[in-house]
Amino acid sequence: MIRYNVDESQQAMRDRVAEFAKKHIEPVSKELDHRDDPDRFAMDLYKKLGKAGFIGMRMPKEYGGGGVSALDHTTMIEEFCFYDPAICLLSAVAELATYPIYAFGSDEQKKKFVPKCASGEWIPAFVLTEPEAGSDAVNQKTTAVLDGDEFVINGEKIFIMHGDVADVFVLFLKYGGDQDEGKASRKISAILVETKQDGKYIPGLKTATLKKKMGMRAATTGRIWFDNVRVPKENLLGGVGKGFKIAMNTLDGARVGVAAQGLGIAMRALHESIEYAKKRICFGQPIGKFQAIQWMIADMSTQLEAARMLTYKAAMLEDKGEKFSLEASHAKLYCSEIAKFCVDRAMQIHAGYGYIGEFSMIEKLYRDQRIMEIYEGTSEVQRLVIASALLR
Numbered sequence: 001m002i003r004y005n006v007d008e009s010q011q012a013m014r015d016r017v018a019e020f021a022k023k024h025i026e027p028v029s030k031e032l033d034h035r036d037d038p039d040r041f042a043m044d045l046y047k048k049l050g051k052a053g054f055i056g057m058r059m060p061k062e063y064g065g066g067g068v069s070a071l072d073h074t075t076m077i078e079e080f081c082f083y084d085p086a087i088c089l090l091s092a093v094a095e096l097a098t099y100p101i102y103a104f105g106s107d108e109q110k111k112k113f114v115p116k117c118a119s120g121e122w123i124p125a126f127v128l129t130e131p132e133a134g135s136d137a138v139n140q141k142t143t144a145v146l147d148g149d150e151f152v153i154n155g156e157k158i159f160i161m162h163g164d165v166a167d168v169f170v171l172f173l174k175y176g177g178d179q180d181e182g183k184a185s186r187k188i189s190a191i192l193v194e195t196k197q198d199g200k201y202i203p204g205l206k207t208a209t210l211k212k213k214m215g216m217r218a219a220t221t222g223r224i225w226f227d228n229v230r231v232p233k234e235n236l237l238g239g240v241g242k243g244f245k246i247a248m249n250t251l252d253g254a255r256v257g258v259a260a261q262g263l264g265i266a267m268r269a270l271h272e273s274i275e276y277a278k279k280r281i282c283f284g285q286p287i288g289k290f291q292a293i294q295w296m297i298a299d300m301s302t303q304l305e306a307a308r309m310l311t312y313k314a315a316m317l318e319d320k321g322e323k324f325s326l327e328a329s330h331a332k333l334y335c336s337e338i339a340k341f342c343v344d345r346a347m348q349i350h351a352g353y354g355y356i357g358e359f360s361m362i363e364k365l366y367r368d369q370r371i372m373e374i375y376e377g378t379s380e381v382q383r384l385v386i387a388s389a390l391l392r
């Protein structure tokens with residue numbers, strides 16, 4: 001009743017995720033949410049996700065991916081987040097970073113990188129954000145200079161999902177064109193960086209794991225420094241000055257993914273609230289008999305259904321090959337906000353049993369959901385994208 005499918009393949013995907021989740025996610029979910037040990041990357045689980053086909057799902061089968069539609073991928077994320085949003089990120093980050101290689105790479109680059117990233121053998125990271133370039137993504141300070149057959153890279157990145165463990169970076173930086181003239185967004189390029197040689201970081205590359213993260217702890221978040229890092233010039237992705245468009249195009253799809261994360265979180269919050277309202281006795285009857293609780297549940301359900309329609313619309317446009325930037329922003333904005341609303345109402349319904357993590361999942365959901373209004377473009381950036389599309 002709290003799930004809705006446009007077609008049968010969505011239910012098949014939900015069944016597939018549920019089977020994996022019961023076997024491999026539920027037993028480790030609490031352990032990976034460990035507060036004091038955020039820098040232990042869940043490599044075993046990552047490999048299991050890869051083996052089960054949950055990494056690189058959107059990549060074509062010829063490149064070792066699952067070849068699933070955007071709608072089915074959305075369903076996968078939604079259902080995964082019902083079980084554990086943080087563990088879902090292990091897969092979502094791989095998709096975010098593999099997509100631009102597949103969509104904009106040369107044949108050689110695709111053959112070299114995509115199958116390894118799509119199988120879970122290599123961990124890829126999408127390396128855009130800098131200390132002074134988050135929402136203002138154009139304001140890149142990291143630079144590349146061509147020296148013979150190599151780029152020499154200098155700069156710093158922050159808040160990079162899996163940046164502390166990745167084998168390959170899709171790195172965005174200032175390179176190309178006349179850097180003093182013309183549109184700033186056309187002076188950004190993307191370069192693929194293989195981070196390791198013989199199991200060690202290449203010279204000049206340093207990373208650190210960011211500590212005391214509020215939620216989403218099964219996935220790590222890193223900081224990266226480049227000090228004269230040398231990369232072969234054939235690792236340029238998609239051409240000189242194409243980096244910003246590559247990043248924006250990639251984020252369109254990723255934003256539908258974040259919307260789906262919001263759906264999964266809201267769905268779990270609603271599910272837990274319904275179950276709890278049926279069994280929690282207060283003033284001599286289950287609290288679900290009180291109108292105050294009924295209205296909260298009705299509001300959660302209504303918002304979840306509306307959010308789902310926005311998300312599925314964006315995914316279906318993507319599947320049809322149509323432009324979906326506006327719809328992706330609608331979905332990401334609304335789903336991240338309703339996830340917050342639903343988790344907050346679930347907390348109110350559970351009261352003390354929601355606030356204390358050992359009693360329910362609500363406390364974890366409360367921490368996990370908060371990043372959704374921030375990453376892949378804040379809610380303010382989504383409003384900017386929506387308004388500029390409408391006012392153009």
Ligand code: COS
Pocket residue numbers: 126128129134135136137138183185186244245246248249251252325375376377378381384385
């Ligand atoms: N797909 C492809 N190209 C796109 C695009 C998209 N969705 N959106 C914009 N572009 C292109 C534009 O067509 C334009 O190309 P031209 O130079 O040929 O004209 C170029 O990119 C610049 O577009 P625009 O001027 O609209 O970009 P802005 O600098 O105004 O972008 C925002 C501003 C805030 C929208 C952008 O910087 C952004 O999305 N920031 C958030 C980044 C983010 O999500 N960070 C989160 C961390 S990443 S995990």
